Each structure stands twice: as structure tokens, then as C-alpha cells.
Amino acid sequence: MEKEILIFGHKNPDTDSICSGLVKEKLSKKLGMENVKAVRLGKVNKETKYVLDYLNLEEPGLVEELEEGQEVIMVDHNEFNQSVAGIEKAKILEVIDHHRIANFETSEPLSYTARPYGCTSTILLEEYKTRGIEISKEEAILMASSIMSDTLLLKSPTTTEYDKKALEELEKIAGVDIKQYGLEMLKAGTDLNDFTAEELISLDAKSLDKNGTKFIIAQVNTVSIPDVLKRQEELENAIKKEVESKGLELFVLAITDILNSNSEVIALGNRIDAVEKGFGKKLEGNRTFLEGVVSRKKQLLPNIDKNI
Amino acid sequence: MEKEILIFGHKNPDTDSICSGLVKEKLSKKLGMENVKAVRLGKVNKETKYVLDYLNLEEPGLVEELEEGQEVIMVDHNEFNQSVAGIEKAKILEVIDHHRIANFETSEPLSYTARPYGCTSTILLEEYKTRGIEISKEEAILMASSIMSDTLLLKSPTTTEYDKKALEELEKIAGVDIKQYGLEMLKAGTDLNDFTAEELISLDAKSLDKNGTKFIIAQVNTVSIPDVLKRQEELENAIKKEVESKGLELFVLAITDILNSNSEVIALGNRIDAVEKGFGKKLEGNRTFLEGVVSRKKQLLPNIDKNI
Numbered sequence: 364m365e366k367e368i369l370i371f372g373h374k375n376p377d378t379d380s381i382c383s384g385l386v387k388e389k390l391s392k393k394l395g396m397e398n399v400k401a402v403r404l405g406k407v408n409k410e411t412k413y414v415l416d417y418l419n420l421e422e423p424g425l426v427e428e429l430e431e432g433q434e435v436i437m438v439d440h441n442e443f444n445q446s447v448a449g450i451e452k453a454k455i456l457e458v459i460d461h462h463r464i465a466n467f468e469t470s471e472p473l474s475y476t477a478r479p480y481g482c483t484s485t486i487l488l489e490e491y492k493t494r495g496i497e498i499s500k501e502e503a504i505l506m507a508s509s510i511m512s513d514t515l516l517l518k519s520p521t522t523t524e525y526d527k528k529a530l531e532e533l534e535k536i537a538g539v540d541i542k543q544y545g546l547e548m549l550k551a552g553t554d555l556n557d558f559t560a561e562e563l564i565s566l567d568a569k570s571l572d573k574n575g576t577k578f579i580i581a582q583v584n585t586v587s588i589p590d591v592l593k594r595q596e597e598l599e600n601a602i603k604k605e606v607e608s609k610g611l612e613l614f615v616l617a618i619t620d621i622l623n624s625n626s627e628v629i630a631l632g633n634r635i636d637a638v639e640k641g642f643g644k645k646l647e648g649n650r651t652f653l654e655g656v657v658s659r660k661k662q663l664l665p666n667i668d669k670n671i
Numbered sequence: 672m673e674k675e676i677l678i679f680g681h682k683n684p685d686t687d688s689i690c691s692g693l694v695k696e697k698l699s700k701k702l703g704m705e706n707v708k709a710v711r712l713g714k715v716n717k718e719t720k721y722v723l724d725y726l727n728l729e730e731p732g733l734v735e736e737l738e739e740g741q742e743v744i745m746v747d748h749n750e751f752n753q754s755v756a757g758i759e760k761a762k763i764l765e766v767i768d769h770h771r772i773a774n775f776e777t778s779e780p781l782s783y784t785a786r787p788y789g790c791t792s793t794i795l796l797e798e799y800k801t802r803g804i805e806i807s808k809e810e811a812i813l814m815a816s817s818i819m820s821d822t823l824l825l826k827s828p829t830t831t832e833y834d835k836k837a838l839e840e841l842e843k844i845a846g847v848d849i850k851q852y853g854l855e856m857l858k859a860g861t862d863l864n865d866f867t868a869e870e871l872i873s874l875d876a877k878s879l880d881k882n883g884t885k886f887i888i889a890q891v892n893t894v895s896i897p898d899v900l901k902r903q904e905e906l907e908n909a910i911k912k913e914v915e916s917k918g919l920e921l922f923v924l925a926i927t928d929i930l931n932s933n934s935e936v937i938a939l940g941n942r943i944d945a946v947e948k949g950f951g952k953k954l955e956g957n958r959t960f961l962e963g964v965v966s967r968k969k970q971l972l973p974n975i976d977k978n979i
Binding site for chain 1: 769771772774775776777778779780781782783784785786787801
């Protein structure tokens with residue numbers, strides 16, 4: 364049998380990487396390319412698992428390294444350092460992506476379709492349409508899942524008009540209330556129940572040091588701040604341990620509502636004044652609500668840092 | 672006025688680079704992008720000049736360096752070392768190309784359409800069709816010119832089925848005998864009349880040295896070997912001067928018929944035996960016909976070199 368052409372998204376795969384890979388496999392087969400197989404470069408996250416379970420699909424197989432000359436199709440990425448080991452020696456037949464191009468090169472001409480859209484699946488939908496290929500309900504749900512994941516239900520600043528129109532079209536084919544489905548999908552992805560309080564405060568924690576003042580700003584994403592706040596006492600205990608063991612002056616945990624673009628922060632330590640000054644708000648019960656704040660890099664860190 | 676977006680092909684522009692640039696400008700304007708302008712990165716060659724004269728079009732303006740942040744669309748190339756000075760600091764909005772991808776990177780997402788076809792214009796034709804944009808007679812002739820130039824009238828081994836189908840479609844719109852026109856265009860490109868014999872034998876000459884035996888293999892392309900052979904005496908005199916002044920053991924001038932994929936070689940010097948042995952043919956009147964030989968790198972050099 365002819366060797367299979369592997370299709371994959373980036374390492375630490377998100378919903379777009381997995382679903383666009385599966386869709387590209389289906390589209391390729393419909394176009395007569397039989398020997399293609401979608402695979403994954405890492406663990407499927409909870410959000411993506413929700414999509415696969417909903418559609419009763421199995422996870423693609425895991426690939427950790429390519430053999431020399433392996434034929435591949437890359438989706439949702441192009442930079443070799445975000446791809447599989449051995450990608451440099453693979454034969455890249457095609458790339459479908461919506462990121463900048465860098466750390467990428469081939470020795471032969473190839474097919475490369477990049478568009479500055481919010482999602483790879485929005486590009487794939489265009490391919491279906493220009494080739495006149497019918498879109499199944501399953502394919503529509505896979506593509507819609509990718510779009511809603513990458514654009515946080517079309518609310519992220521990365522959303523383009525193309526993504527909006529694509530989702531509209533896909534909803535009609537999918538025949539489901541796509542916003543309702545998407546909300547459930549995003550919720551599944553922010554399911555923090557499996558994590559201990561210690562895991563939760565360190566999932567995405569950034570350690571900082573300003574002139575010897577050590578502090579941490581951690582962040583968790585959620586679709587329900589109250590759900591996370593049910594565990595406030597447990598989280599505070601974990602934070603206190605961190606403050607003591609690491610000699611921190613401040614620990615900030617931002618619980619970010621990715622749907623409404625707000626955050627509730629829990630802050631503990633000797634320098635909670637930096638948070639209060641930074642946002643002009645008093646903590647009550649060790650926490651406060653920050654309207655419109657979602658970004659650590661652009662909002663949380665600068666405001667806190669300048670008051671440390 | 673808003674600053675113009677520049678569209679250009681590679682340095683030392685060929686017909687595809689110039690014509691695909693002009694076509695992309697026209698297509699962009701039809702799609703509502705008004706402030707685009709096709710430019711060139713070097714002198715227009717005789718073949719391309721034939722196309723522009725035929726259509727009564729002016730040469731695009733010359734650009735030698737870009738200012739930082741200049742918005743550009745690249746056609747028929749992507750490697751920065753084949754592009755204009757300052758390309759690294761430009762804002763690349765889009766690339767349409769049929770080459771490998773290398774020495775290329777951006778900091779922002781962009782539109783990139785590469786296909787492994789014989790010509791950039793074949794990709795542009797697909798863009799017209801998928802966007803449902805009407806193709807004018809002028810646009811059809813520009814695209815057909817690019818395809819016939821890059822594929823040597825569909826005879827080059829780089830030709831794909833896509834190029835063949837594209838040329839067929841374009842011929843209908845162009846309303847001209849496209850093969851006849853293409854032949855005239857290629858002939859114009861191989862017009863060697865402006866060159867002195869000395870220029871002609873050094874236009875594309877490779878100096879070689881095997882264990883102290885110095886020799887040169889030069890090549891000129893033509894659509895009529897007899898036309899070039901009219902100047903045989905003049906060419907031989909120029910070659911003899913080169914042999915003497917450079918102390919060569921051999922000078923080979925290959926006059927390559929790009930339409931029929933054959934070459935006539937003129938060879939002079941003490942070691943013409945290397946040519947005769949290499950191809951199993953005797954020189955008559957200092958020349959011989961080599962059927963199917965067109966490539967210096969893959970045919971002429973190895974066969975001669977092993978007999979030096």
C-alpha cells in the first residue's frame with residue numbers, strides 16, 4: 364500500500380488544529396486523494412474532546428516524529444518549532460494556515476494557502492466552496508467548532524468578517540443552534556474540576572520580580588466566574604502556601620470570563636495595595652471585579668507593576 | 672492620498688514577473704482595491720517588451736528600494752534575496768507564487784497563495800475564476816504570455832496540467848492564435864541581433880578548470896539555430912580571441928533551440944576531442960548537432976568534463 368500522507372496541526376493542539384486536520388482529511392478524500400490521514404502532535408484538550416464526543420469521532424492518532432521524506436500536509440501552523448520532530452526532512456505538500464510565516468522553508472514548490480483570518484477552518488470552507496464540494500453536517504460542525512474556539516464565539520479581536528460569514532453559513536448546514544453548542548464546547552474547555560487548587564493556580568502562572576519584590580500573576584479562563592469562586596477558600600489556601608514557600612510579596616489570580624471579557628481577581632500578600640492602586644478599586648474578601656480586563660500582558664501586568 | 676500598495680515580481684524580471692504583476696494590479700482594482708500599482712525591479716527583457724508593445728502598454732515603473740513599512744504584494748517570487756532592497760522592512764500583504772518557499776518571513780499574518788504550477792499567471796487565472804471576475808482580452812493575453820514564456824509553449828518539464836488547461840481557456844478569451852503569438856513572443860526574446868559576437872559568447876558563459884585544463888561552456892537560446900549560424904564566422908573569430916587571451920584548451924558555444932529542445936554546438940581549441948568523445952559525434956565545420964540536449968548543468972558539462 365502506498366504510504367499515507369499525514370495531516371496535522373501544531374503541537375499542544377487546540378480545537379482548530381485537530382478539527383481542521385480532520386476536515387482537511389475529509390475534503391482531500393472527496394477530491395480523490397485517498398491516502399491521507401489526520402493525526403495529532405499532542406494530547407487532545409477538553410474543549411476538543413467535547414467536539415469529538417459530540418460527533419462520536421475518535422481522536423486522531425498521535426505522531427511524535429516523522430521519518431525522512433514523509434509526505435505531509437500542515438494545517439493551522441507553519442513554524443517548524445511548533446511542529447513535529449523531523450519536519451525539516453519531510454516533504455511538505457501543502458500548508459493551510461492563518462498565522463505569520465516564519466521558520467519555514469521547503470526545497471520544492473508546494474501548495475500554500477494562508478489567509479489573515481481568525482481561523483484555519485474559515486480558509487477550508489472557502490476551499491469547499493471554490494471546488495464545489497458538498498459540506499456534510501459533521502464537517503460543518505467541525506469547522507464551526509474551530510471558528511468558535513479560535514474567535515471565542517466571534518468576540519476575540521482576531522475575528523474577521525470572513526469568520527463571521529463562515530460561521531453563519533456553517534450554522535445552516537449544521538442544523539443546530541450553533542451559539543448554544545459553542546457555549547457548551549467552550550465551557551467544556553474551561554472545565555477546571557479535574558484540577559487541584561494547587562494545579563489551578565499554577566496552570567498559567569507568571570513569576571515576576573521588580574527590584575527584589577517577588578510577585579506572581581496567574582490566570583485561569585472560565586465561562587463562569589461564580590463556578591470558580593465556589594473554590595475560593597481552597598484556592599486561597601493554595602495561594603498562601605505559594606506566598607510563604609516562595610517568599611512572595613503578592614499573588615494575583617485572575618479568573619477571566621472569556622465570554623464577557625471581564626476578570627475577577629483574587630489577591631493575597633503584603634502588597635495587595637499595588638492591585639488596589641493599579642485599578643482604583645478596594646479588595647473585598649480578598650477579591651475584586653475588573654470590568655473589561657482579560658489580558659495579563661496588556662492590562663494586568665502594567666497596572667500592577669507600576670505600583671510595586 | 673493614501674500611499675500606493677506596490678506589486679512586483681523578482682529582480683531580473685521575466686515575462687511572468689512583469690505580466691503577472693500587471694494582471695494582479697488589474698484584478699485587485701476589479702476587487703475594489705484601488706490604490707495598487709505594478710512596478711518592476713529591473714530592466715524589461717525583449718520578450719516582455721514584445722508583449723507590452725503588442726498590447727500597447729507602458730513598462731511599469733522601476734523601484735530599487737522600499738521605504739520601511741511600505742505595503743507590497745509579491746508575485747512570482749518570495750525569497751528576499753530575489754526581491755527588492757528593503758523588503759525585510761516592508762509590510763507584505765500578499766504573495767502569489769509558484770516557487771519553493773525559503774528566505775521569507777513576516778511578523779504578521781498575510782495572504783499567501785502558492786501552487787506548484789508552471790507559472791504564476793495560472794494561479795491568477797484561478798483567482799479570477801473563484802472570485803467570478805470577468806477576464807478582459809488584455810488580461811487574457813498577459814496571462815497567456817506568462818504561461819507560454821515560463822513553460823516554453825508548454826514544452827518545458829515544469830509544465831503542469833493546470834497550465835495547459837489555463838492556456839486553453841485564455842486562448843478563447845484572447846481571440847488570437849495563441850501558439851502563433853507565443854512563438855513570435857519567444858522569438859522576440861531570443862533576438863540576438865543587438866549583441867556583438869563578443870557579447871553573445873559571453874552572455875551566459877561558464878568558466879571551468881579541470882586539473883589545470885581551462886575551458887568555457889557558453890550558451891545562447893534561440894528559436895532558430897540557422898539564424899544564429901549565419902553569424903558562425905563572426906562567432907568563431909570572437910571565440911578564437913577568447914581562447915588565446917584566456918589560454919583556454921576548449922571553448923564550447925551551445926546554441927539551444929528552446930522550441931525543439933536541441934542544441935547545435937560550436938567548439939574550438941586543442942581539446943575538441945572531449946566534445947566529440949562526450950557525445951560520440953565528429954565535429955564538421957567546427958560544429959555538431961546534439962539532439963535532445965538543452966541543459967548545460969545536466970547534459971553538456973558532465974559529458975564534456977569526463978573526457979577532459
